[in-house]
Amino acid sequence: NAGVTQTPKFQVLKTGQSMTLQCAQDMNHNSMYWYRQDPGMGLRLIYYSASEGTTDKGEVPNGYNVSRLNKREFSLRLESAAPSQTSVYFCASSVRTGDFNYGYTFGSGTRLTVV
């Protein structure tokens, strides 16, 4: 099925461990995003990639790095996990043409717990 695929769906890390969240889309979208969702705080943008070969910081980039591997894949890396990074992480993709964004397609999320 066409869409956005995130792996893993669940992960428990110890403080200081590293990990990479994977995201892939098969809709030929040019833009991709990583958000985190925390209770009462809505969705906060971590990083985004407007097009292949470009990445930019969002609202809460500290403690994260990203790689736009190709047009399909956009990974999020936690180099040294902290309990404050316990969250649900969503990847999204979209078509961007001209001035505007035509709406996101979201993955099903990764539930990360850092102990």
Place this chain on the structure above:
Amino acid sequence: AQSVTQPDIHITVSEGASLELRCNYSYGATPYLFWYVQSPGQGLQLLLKYFSGDTLVQGIKGFEAEFKRSQSSFNLRKPSVHWSDAAEYFCAANMEYGNKLVFGAGTILRVKS
């Protein structure tokens, strides 16, 4: 600052009753507007979107939304709520050159039988 506001954090309605979820945006022009729904433990699903033209837009699952330029609003409505509509609803807008949506904080809908 450009922003999207959902004034209601929680709303409880009876099954079969009508529903209206409020959304306001702060922007000098007309943005592209979206409503998403998130069921517990799931990702976000697009309900409907407004780009231009007819200000009343129809979406999936029997939802509709009306854009009112004079009120900078894009409220979501449903004539008769079903128990399966219990979820969190997010309003979002694309308000600047570029490709990022700005999301509201969300409204949690509870449906009582």
